[in-house]
Amino acid sequence: MTTTATPTVDSLIHDHATDLAYVAEKTTPATDLPEFIHHLTYATENFALAGINGHEDLYLAATLLSQTDDTDGAGRDALLKRAAVLLRPTWEMTTEYREMVGD
Numbered sequence: 001m002t003t004t005a006t007p008t009v010d011s012l013i014h015d016h017a018t019d020l021a022y023v024a025e026k027t028t029p030a031t032d033l034p035e036f037i038h039h040l041t042y043a044t045e046n047f048a049l050a051g052i053n054g055h056e057d058l059y060l061a062a063t064l065l066s067q068t069d070d071t072d073g074a075g076r077d078a079l080l081k082r083a084a085v086l087l088r089p090t091w092e093m094t095t096e097y098r099e100m101v102g103d
Contacts (some may be wrong), residue, residue, distance in 0.1 A: 006077045007084040009033050009068065016040075016087050019094035023047060033069070037062050047093055050100055054089050061086035 013036050017029035024042035040062040047055035061083040068079050 007080045016090045019090050052093050057086040
């Protein structure tokens with residue numbers, strides 16, 4: 001049986017902050033959870049305006065991440081795992097967004 005490691009807030013920020021900062025039109029990637037959620041929210045709006053599929057999942061990921069400070073243990077782990085799954089297509093969505101804006 002394979003055990004999948006639970007993602008952390010830091011690992012999610014590491015994996016997605018640069019792409020989200022680009023789409024959110026921020027000059028630097030997020031370094032903490034509140035800033036990451038802020039960038040994620042703006043990026044979600046820009047993905048929606050561009051008509052890129054999957055933006056609804058990113059909005060849900062932001063909602064789940066905003067609940068992690070109020071949750072401990074297994075509940076927090078479940079929120080982080082679900083958010084990680086929802087954030088997986090961020091790179092592909094960002095690539096599509098870059099192509100649309102000619103960058």
